[in-house]
Amino acid sequence: MEDIAKKFNHLFNVISSEEFLKMESLGGEIPFFISTFNPNQQLEVNKAVKGLKNKLENIGIKVLELNLYDISMSIINREFEDEEIFELEKQMDKEEFKQALQSTLDLNEVLIPELKKIIESSNAKVYFLTGIGMVFPFIRSHNVLNNLQNIAKDAPTVAFFPGDYNGQSLELFGLLKDENYYRAFNIDQYKVRK
Numbered sequence: 001m002e003d004i005a006k007k008f009n010h011l012f013n014v015i016s017s018e019e020f021l022k023m024e025s026l027g028g029e030i031p032f033f034i035s036t037f038n039p040n041q042q043l044e045v046n047k048a049v050k051g052l053k054n055k056l057e058n059i060g061i062k063v064l065e066l067n068l069y070d071i072s073m074s075i076i077n078r079e080f081e082d083e084e085i086f087e088l089e090k091q092m093d094k095e096e097f098k099q100a101l102q103s104t105l106d107l108n109e110v111l112i113p114e115l116k117k118i119i120e121s122s123n124a125k126v127y128f129l130t131g132i133g134m135v136f137p138f139i140r141s142h143n144v145l146n147n148l149q150n151i152a153k154d155a156p157t158v159a160f161f162p163g164d165y166n167g168q169s170l171e172l173f174g175l176l177k178d179e180n181y182y183r184a185f186n187i188d189q190y191k192v193r194k
């Protein structure tokens with residue numbers, strides 16, 4: 001298991017650096033960063049993300065956390081009456097229910113516009129993308145990342161990913177390989193120039 005305290009100390013040092021916040025030394029690439037972790041450490045990482053966010057805000061770096069699960073549940077609660085979603089789940093087979101949720105959370109028509117609205121109403125210096133594993137298989141992380149790069153350009157985005165990232169593809173939970181190319185940096189290997 002990875003030492004989460006050491007990992008998040010590194011993240012604090014990187015994210016609080018002027019170089020990172022000004023999006024320097026990216027070679028013209030988008031300011032997207034992936035921080036991977038062992039899915040078995042999800043609860044520990046959730047606490048560490050909150051701690052990192054507080055620590056950054058204490059030194060004046062405003063963080064906007066985009067928790068995909070919380071945002072998705074907010075959309076679902078707007079679309080369905082109380083308990084209606086649970087009744088639908090009982091009535092449908094798994095594939096039908098998955099399709100119904102994907103339709104409600106349509107990436108281009110619903111989720112990305114919602115994320116855009118949240119980002120535009122914020123003056124954050126960095127965005128944290130969390131809840132990635134909790135929305136699988138209804139929302140695929142590569143779809144969010146590919147679409148988010150068009151709206152999250154004004155500040156660096158750090159995606160906390162439960163799995164592996166080799167610089168070109170993501171492997172959710174260390175099991176589900178995605179062959180899509182990502183224009184993201186592995187922040188766990190990022191070195192700040194002093």
